[in-house]
Amino acid sequence: NAGVIQTPRHKVTGKGQEATLWCEPISGHSAVFWYRQTIVQGLEFLTYFRNQAPIDDSGMPKERFSAQMPNQSHSTLKIQSTQPQDSAVYLCASSSRTSSAETLYFGSGTRLTVL
Amino acid sequence: GDSVTQTEGLVTVTEGLPVKLNCTYQTTYLTIAFFWYVQYLNEAPQVLLRSSTDNKRTEHQGFHATLHKSSSSFHLQKSSAQLSDSALYYCALASAGNKLTFGIGTRVLVRP
Secondary structure (H helix, E strand, O other), rough: OOOOOOEEEEEEEOOOOOOOEEOOOOOOEEEEEEEEEEOEEEEEEEEEEOOOEEEEEOOOOOOEEEEEEEEOEEEEEEOOOHHHHEEEEEEEEEOOOOOOOOOOOOOEEEEEEEE | OOOEEEOOOEEEOOOOEEOOOOEEEEEOEEEEEEEEEOOOOOOOOOOEEEEOOOOOOEOOOOOEEEEEOOOOOOOOOEOOHHHHHHHEEEEEEOOOOOEEEEEEEEEOOOOO
């Protein structure tokens, strides 16, 4: 079991550029979550999928952030027109069930730096 | 919505002494469970403790926490801190759908 895999580990973009972050959940897990980690805000929920369907995107900044899960083996988080305030560590997590508070397993994250 | 409050940003403790991290919460929805996650330097957050039973002590790796719904608290404690306990600790609650709401985190620094 390789755990949750996130790529790239580090990404540097210029202001206004697009950034796409990738996540491969643990095989067999049905739920995928995206969080943003900063020193000031801690771990902020962005969005999650259950069986590839989007369930809750209440944490997503609407204008420039989008997430997809085209198949059960990967999810992407796309940020258009990146801004310096988007700089953070973006964490993906997966869990095997969605209705009984199962443990979330996190990837190591993608550190996004917007210059 | 749900919220989790961790009042200490940094806790510094001497090795061998007790450590306590505070966690209180507010929830307007059905909350299923409470967690403590730990994140070591350059690693992913990982679960340390989980509880869904009121007034029941939960223990793991020398740490313990008791959920007290009467005071909306789930404090984390350890009787003897070790150097290897230096890390970032997050308190979290899980609502329906398994969405976790995290606190801001408490960094623990254990000094020799």
